[in-house]
Amino acid sequence: MLYLAPYVQHLKMNAECSSNAQQLSSTTVDTLPQTITENILCLLPIQEAARTSILSREWRYKWTTIPKLKFYWSTLYNRTTEEKQHQTRKLFNAIHQVLLMRQGPIHEFTFHSNKSCRFYELDQIIFHLSRYHTVKKLTLAFDYMDSYKLPLCAFSLHQLTDLDLCYVNLDHQPIFSGFASLRSLSLIKVKISTKAFLHLLSNCPSLKRFNLQGDIGSKDCTIIELFECLPVIEHLTIWGNCVHPWLVLDSIPKELPTTLIHLQRFRFNNICFVDDHGLTFLAVLIKCSPNLEKIELVIDDCIVDDNEICCGILEEYSDVRLEHLTELEIMCFSNLKRVIEFVKFILARSPKLKRVILYSFVEKDEESDILTILSQAPHASQEDIVVRCITD
Numbered sequence: 304m305l306y307l308a309p310y311v312q313h314l315k316m317n318a319e320c321s322s323n324a325q326q327l328s329s330t331t332v333d334t335l336p337q338t339i340t341e342n343i344l345c346l347l348p349i350q351e352a353a354r355t356s357i358l359s360r361e362w363r364y365k366w367t368t369i370p371k372l373k374f375y376w377s378t379l380y381n382r383t384t385e386e387k388q389h390q391t392r393k394l395f396n397a398i399h400q401v402l403l404m405r406q407g408p409i410h411e412f413t414f415h416s417n418k419s420c421r422f423y424e425l426d427q428i429i430f431h432l433s434r435y436h437t438v439k440k441l442t443l444a445f446d447y448m449d450s451y452k453l454p455l456c457a458f459s460l461h462q463l464t465d466l467d468l469c470y471v472n473l474d475h476q477p478i479f480s481g482f483a484s485l486r487s488l489s490l491i492k493v494k495i496s497t498k499a500f501l502h503l504l505s506n507c508p509s510l511k512r513f514n515l516q517g518d519i520g521s522k523d524c525t526i527i528e529l530f531e532c533l534p535v536i537e538h539l540t541i542w543g544n545c546v547h548p549w550l551v552l553d554s555i556p557k558e559l560p561t562t563l564i565h566l567q568r569f570r571f572n573n574i575c576f577v578d579d580h581g582l583t584f585l586a587v588l589i590k591c592s593p594n595l596e597k598i599e600l601v602i603d604d605c606i607v608d609d610n611e612i613c614c615g616i617l618e619e620y621s622d623v624r625l626e627h628l629t630e631l632e633i634m635c636f637s638n639l640k641r642v643i644e645f646v647k648f649i650l651a652r653s654p655k656l657k658r659v660i661l662y663s664f665v666e667k668d669e670e671s672d673i674l675t676i677l678s679q680a681p682h683a684s685q686e687d688i689v690v691r692c693i694t695d
Contacts, residue, residue: 373412374398411440412432414444416444422452426454429453437462439465440466441465450472451470453472463485465486477503480506489514495519511536534565536563541571541572542572543574561593562591564593566588566594567594569599571599574603582641589620593624599633602635602636604635617648624652627655631646631659634693656684661688662692664693667692
């Protein structure tokens, strides 16, 4: 028995430690600060957040205070129509239950769907949010086959600071008041008339970030009209297919107004140098943006290499100076003349330029040729030029 005493004492100590650890774990979880529990719950899908109610009595209703609600809905393509309808009912029933159990404000609401849904129920949800909650961020994304028409009650969300819309119909009469507090706007493949589009932008006086992809309206507007709607914009992202409806080349004045004085970062996706629209848009934007700090370009796969068009456009803007530009980044860079001429144009007019990064598909021997050409061009600063192969 004397020999067993130490082992019995060891087992008792382990049991006590285990009990203490469980008690400490429960106590630790229950006494976490509110901000930490909110951060934890916000990182979980809403279904998982609701399941935390079983952790303890104190956690039973914590999930109902989450200020961020995110619903992602995807269904399998081989399911029957009846199964899809059943899933639709379950989804909206779940959203209504979550809204009914709310014990705190909703600051963010996200709804992603890649299948058709009952839009009238979503209208009711947005109406509820506009009446009873101070929503600051709203994200609505749909499948390209089903463009959702945003109800007019959404324009009553006056506290919105972030609005992200994908395949949403905004084709309302331009009578809405806009969003005075909106700081970030993303419009991807939305349906909206040119008049309503300009009305929306002009009624977002605090807009600092803007991302636009897809055609806008059926009537052209001038590039100056567009820039005048973005007086405090800081980050601007444009996709190449947006340029044609906006850019009326004959309307560009000889003396351009300095309208984008706050613009710091510009990204142009799928820019094409074949026609004169893309490069002209870029040149006009650069001239209207004296405080630009970074330019990012993703070059479209163009076949024609018409260097005369490029040089002619750049010569018209030879007086441009980029006094604050520090970085130029180009994706899908090629050794075509028009692309190299544009880089040389930037090098000669950017006294504070520090980095030029060119992501390309060219071979190793072509990389050295490009570097040689660019190093021999006039430079306004001592920047680092890096050519990186995308396939590496």
